[in-house]
Amino acid sequence: MNANTESEGFSDAVVSGEARAGDSAPVAAASWSARLLRALLRAIGEPPIEVVLWTGERVVVSGAPVLSRIHIHDRATLFGLLRDPFVRFGDAYSSGHIEVDGDLVQTLSVILGDEQTREANPSILDRLARWVHRPKRNSLAGSRDNIHHHYDIGNAFYALWLGETMAYTCAYYPNSDATLDQAHIAKMDHVCRKVRLKSGDSVVEAGCGWGALALHMASRYGARVRAFNISREQLSYARDRAKALGLSDRVEFIEDDYRNISGRYDAFVSVGMLEHVGIEHYPELGRVACNAMKSEALGLIHSIGRNRPAPLQPWIERRIFPGAYAPALSEMSRIFEPWHLSVLDIENIRLHYALTLRDWLRRYRAAEERVRELFDGEFVRMWRLYLAGSIAGFETGTLQLFQVVFTTGQNNRVPMTREHLYSCAPAMSS
Amino acid sequence: MNANTESEGFSDAVVSGEARAGDSAPVAAASWSARLLRALLRAIGEPPIEVVLWTGERVVVSGAPVLSRIHIHDRATLFGLLRDPFVRFGDAYSSGHIEVDGDLVQTLSVILGDEQTREANPSILDRLARWVHRPKRNSLAGSRDNIHHHYDIGNAFYALWLGETMAYTCAYYPNSDATLDQAHIAKMDHVCRKVRLKSGDSVVEAGCGWGALALHMASRYGARVRAFNISREQLSYARDRAKALGLSDRVEFIEDDYRNISGRYDAFVSVGMLEHVGIEHYPELGRVACNAMKSEALGLIHSIGRNRPAPLQPWIERRIFPGAYAPALSEMSRIFEPWHLSVLDIENIRLHYALTLRDWLRRYRAAEERVRELFDGEFVRMWRLYLAGSIAGFETGTLQLFQVVFTTGQNNRVPMTREHLYSCAPAMSS
Numbered sequence: 001m002n003a004n005t006e007s008e009g010f011s012d013a014v015v016s017g018e019a020r021a022g023d024s025a026p027v028a029a030a031s032w033s034a035r036l037l038r039a040l041l042r043a044i045g046e047p048p049i050e051v052v053l054w055t056g057e058r059v060v061v062s063g064a065p066v067l068s069r070i071h072i073h074d075r076a077t078l079f080g081l082l083r084d085p086f087v088r089f090g091d092a093y094s095s096g097h098i099e100v101d102g103d104l105v106q107t108l109s110v111i112l113g114d115e116q117t118r119e120a121n122p123s124i125l126d127r128l129a130r131w132v133h134r135p136k137r138n139s140l141a142g143s144r145d146n147i148h149h150h151y152d153i154g155n156a157f158y159a160l161w162l163g164e165t166m167a168y169t170c171a172y173y174p175n176s177d178a179t180l181d182q183a184h185i186a187k188m189d190h191v192c193r194k195v196r197l198k199s200g201d202s203v204v205e206a207g208c209g210w211g212a213l214a215l216h217m218a219s220r221y222g223a224r225v226r227a228f229n230i231s232r233e234q235l236s237y238a239r240d241r242a243k244a245l246g247l248s249d250r251v252e253f254i255e256d257d258y259r260n261i262s263g264r265y266d267a268f269v270s271v272g273m274l275e276h277v278g279i280e281h282y283p284e285l286g287r288v289a290c291n292a293m294k295s296e297a298l299g300l301i302h303s304i305g306r307n308r309p310a311p312l313q314p315w316i317e318r319r320i321f322p323g324a325y326a327p328a329l330s331e332m333s334r335i336f337e338p339w340h341l342s343v344l345d346i347e348n349i350r351l352h353y354a355l356t357l358r359d360w361l362r363r364y365r366a367a368e369e370r371v372r373e374l375f376d377g378e379f380v381r382m383w384r385l386y387l388a389g390s391i392a393g394f395e396t397g398t399l400q401l402f403q404v405v406f407t408t409g410q411n412n413r414v415p416m417t418r419e420h421l422y423s424c425a426p427a428m429s430s
Numbered sequence: 431m432n433a434n435t436e437s438e439g440f441s442d443a444v445v446s447g448e449a450r451a452g453d454s455a456p457v458a459a460a461s462w463s464a465r466l467l468r469a470l471l472r473a474i475g476e477p478p479i480e481v482v483l484w485t486g487e488r489v490v491v492s493g494a495p496v497l498s499r500i501h502i503h504d505r506a507t508l509f510g511l512l513r514d515p516f517v518r519f520g521d522a523y524s525s526g527h528i529e530v531d532g533d534l535v536q537t538l539s540v541i542l543g544d545e546q547t548r549e550a551n552p553s554i555l556d557r558l559a560r561w562v563h564r565p566k567r568n569s570l571a572g573s574r575d576n577i578h579h580h581y582d583i584g585n586a587f588y589a590l591w592l593g594e595t596m597a598y599t600c601a602y603y604p605n606s607d608a609t610l611d612q613a614h615i616a617k618m619d620h621v622c623r624k625v626r627l628k629s630g631d632s633v634v635e636a637g638c639g640w641g642a643l644a645l646h647m648a649s650r651y652g653a654r655v656r657a658f659n660i661s662r663e664q665l666s667y668a669r670d671r672a673k674a675l676g677l678s679d680r681v682e683f684i685e686d687d688y689r690n691i692s693g694r695y696d697a698f699v700s701v702g703m704l705e706h707v708g709i710e711h712y713p714e715l716g717r718v719a720c721n722a723m724k725s726e727a728l729g730l731i732h733s734i735g736r737n738r739p740a741p742l743q744p745w746i747e748r749r750i751f752p753g754a755y756a757p758a759l760s761e762m763s764r765i766f767e768p769w770h771l772s773v774l775d776i777e778n779i780r781l782h783y784a785l786t787l788r789d790w791l792r793r794y795r796a797a798e799e800r801v802r803e804l805f806d807g808e809f810v811r812m813w814r815l816y817l818a819g820s821i822a823g824f825e826t827g828t829l830q831l832f833q834v835v836f837t838t839g840q841n842n843r844v845p846m847t848r849e850h851l852y853s854c855a856p857a858m859s860s
Contacts, residue, residue: 113840174847307839308767328767333760337738342827343759346776351846397772397840409737410543410827416781417604419852 033078034059040082047110053078067110068102090315090389094382104384105361108392138278138323140257143230150321155210155237160370161363166210166237169272169302170353170401174423180359183352188216191269193421194345194405195298197221201266204228204292206258206285207273211238211251218250225251226265228258259284264294274303275324279331286335289406296413298405299341304353305332305400313389313398320386326399340409345418346402353401354394361387463508464489470512477540483508497540498532520745520819524812534814535791538822568708568753570687580751585640585667590800591793596640596667599702599732600783600831604853610789613782618646621699623851624775624835625728627651631696634658634722636688636715637703641668641681648680655681656695658688689714694724704733705754709761716765719836726843728835729771734783735759735830743819743828750816756829770839775848777833784824791817 030038034057041047041061048064052071060066072078077097080088092098100107155166162168163180171183172190191213197203199222208214208227211234217223229235235253242248258273268289277285289299304326311317312324329346336343364371364387371380393399407414460468464487471477471491478494482501490496502508507527510518522528530537585596592598593610601613602620621643627633629652638644638657641664647653659665665683672678688703698719707715719729734756741747742754759776766773794801794817801810823829837844 172847307770307772328763329773330760330763330767333758333763337758337760340737340827342737342778342780342830343776344778346773347848348772348774349846350772351842351844395842397770397842400772412781412825412827414781416779417602417852418777418848422847422849422852 031055031057033057033075036082037072037078040085044085044111045113049107049110068100068104068107070107071099071101073097073099086314087318090319090382090385093385094319094378096377096381104388105391105395108389109396112389112392112396112398138276138281140259142323143257143276143278145322153233154374155233157371157374158210160367161360163359163363165212167212168209170304170349171356171359172349172352173355180356180363183356183359184212185216187352188213189220190421191271191300191302191403192217192221194403195267195269195300196415196420197223197267199223202226202263203267203269204261204263204265206261206268206270206288207276208234208238208253209272210234211241211253213269213271214238214251214253215242215245215247218247219245223250223267226254226261226263227251228254228256228261230255230257258288261288261292263292264297265292266294266297268292268297268299269302270300271302272304274301274332274335275321275326278323279325279327279334282327282331282334283338286337286339286341289335290339290341290408293408295408296411298344298407298414300403300405301332301335302403303327303332303401305329305348305402307397307400313393316386316389319382329402332402332404336404336406341406342409342411343404343406344414345405348400348402350394350397350400353399354391357387357391357394361391461485461487463487463505466512467502467508470515474515474541475543477537479537479540498530498534498537500537501529501531503527503529516744517748520749520812520815523815524749524808526807526811534818535821535825538819539826542819542822542826542828568706568711570689572753575752583663584804585663587801587804588640590797591790593789593793595642597642598639600734600779601786601789602779602782603785610786610793613786613789614642615646617782618643619650620851621701621730621732621833622647622651624833625697625699625730626845626850627653627697629653632656632693633697633699634691634693634695636691636698636700636718637706638664638668638683639702640664641671641683643699643701644668644681644683645672645675645677648677649675653680653697656684656691656693657681658684658686658691660685660687688718691718691722693722694727695722696724696727698722698727698729699732700730701732702734704731704762704765705751705756708753709755709757709764712757712761712764713768716767716769716771719765720769720771720838723838725838726841728774728837728844730833730835731762731765732833733757733762733831735762735778735832737827737830743823746816746819749812759832762832762834766834766836771836772839772841773834773836774844775833775835778830779833780824780827780830783829783831784821787817787821787824791821 033053033055037051037053037059038061041051041059046062048062048067049060050066050069051059052069053059054072054074074097077092080092089098093100158166158168163184165181165184167184167187170187171180172187173183174186178186197217201221201223203217203223203225205214205225205227208229211227214225214227217225227238232255235255238253242251242253258270274285293299306326306328309328309331312321312326317324364383368380368384371383394401463483463485467481467483467489468491471481471489476492478492478497480496480499481489482499483489484502484504504527507522510522519528523530588596588598593614595611595614597614597617600617601610602617603613604616608616627647631651631653633647633653633655635644635655635657638659641657644655644657647655657668662685665685668683672681672683688700704715723729736756736758739758739761742751742756747754794813798810798814801813824831
């Protein structure tokens, strides 16, 4: 359809007084469409949003000041929303059948904020929707398909907005002035310090993305790294980079599933892979980690999570990350407990992911014309919605980001305090 | 029976060559008792321990160098061990029917180390034992009985070995030179920093022991504290101390169950109470914490835990801590997940409890004559075994110590990093 109409400068002064009168005084001769829309808005918690229908009718059910305006361009889109609001909103936004006039992140946040409340007391409809939208399975072949869907759409695309490191996971902002690239390097150092990495250590990495962490461990800490990934595009990029940096002898990028890791190492790390593992495979991941760790090794798993078990937002799971799931800590414990792995440290850096995503979205929006050339307008809007929705997810507390450090059950050579993680300790990298 | 025969200077050179030949070459004409004992030692994993029977027979089944010698003084004691080794060893040690010649902690450690392995694959006997030894219930009345059993045996007794602070929980040793009292103060500061305590803050404490933390929060951080406890002896001590320190107007010690906490506070803390709550009450504790927390409050729960769900050692549960349980993290999540509480930080300081207990045991042993005057020899040995066994529990990784920091689900005013916990940050206490 058309270019984005989102504007940061939306003002609620333009909302008509009629619409703002709210549901208690229905507009005379409101259409069936407007009535159905009202019911839908009430069901999702009366967000302070004005909806403009293709008929020109304006609907607001909240008594609070309106934050943004959503345009629904035809009847079929509205009916789609009524049938499956979870998925259809995203699809219609992508195709341009829905447009948002106002701050996209804020608009999604007010909807997500209420979703959290509903999660606590799911209706039969919610439960049904969860079953319909249960994640795809992550068998060896299924994982390959699921990962290909997301990570093999082209390094050129990701290079437009991920920044220098090409790290596609939550960064760590040591202070509010840090740039995206600085925050990614700080995150990699944070991870290396958490596993007490030192020169000569051997590391196995399960799911290495474009290789930034593996290369950082080798170049800055003198580690030898074997890094596993099943995305061919990412591996090709990572190997080129290793060659360019002269690190090919210290970092081995292996195209294989984490389940085929062999050998024993001084550290096991997995950053941003757990989301794709599938909860039914958590004990298997724990067994792989346990077998890969020397008796005094430290392990680290970094993953998006939740405060309580709940499925991933189903549009994200269907269109962006097939097979993905963000676990609660009770679920993550299925990785560790069967193998007597001892959890030493869990840090929740949720708000750092909101900062990371805001940096990504800013860069993405600046590159939208280029993305349109690579793909099309629908793709542009789909990824814009995904990034904005993810910010909303982390800012509303719908999503968390857990870093878990663990070791084998009888290892007594563990750091006594965590002071070495912070700047008061001598930096371990040179 | 008699005074303790444990000696730190035990040498395995005195063990007879015959006994060290091990099981593969059974001593001619071994008694039925010796044969049964061999079966028992094999069942608990062939610890490198020599056992001397009342007949003078010496039994060793391990091929490894012998670490210590256990004397069993009569047939009834051996038969008791065969029926219920979990509880009878502790009872017989207390009564003097069993004596240990060698390092008591090390002796218990080799037995516990194997218990961990058995836990992973419990036999039917192990499962039966778990059921027989399931913990006592912690209803309001049950809790009162259980707590009275342990904490009301006399402040004079605890004052002999707990140190200046009378803190009866895991301390935190910022360096290896720290004394017990310094480590307890460092632990209280660690807790206060974790909940970002500042002057004027209101705090509710669930289970306050002898009041050390509540008084520290008021005197060093300027907080106002309401501290709940159901041990009358402890409260009496705590109130006297508040009066002596001129803090009665800032710290209120309340004789009531944590379930009756009311009001909303800037911080919720509970240090060393969860062990007594009972797993079936975890969601209730979470509800109490959630209701007691302002929307931007931080909470902290400090508890003994496990790497995987397992019952407390049954002699400890029966004789020392009725109703107690050390949860795995999957179990602790039942506190948080039902209420959308967000876990921000989990630190496992297991080895600090081993250090704390070693300091306590050293002081306890120096005070044993005084303990005997207050109680009797059986009591002296019972508590010696409990302290030594607890050291073994933490050093073998059978027990963990978790500090969990959490907040309400939608609180975005949380610390971005944990740097403020460490000495590089300006200390919050004056």
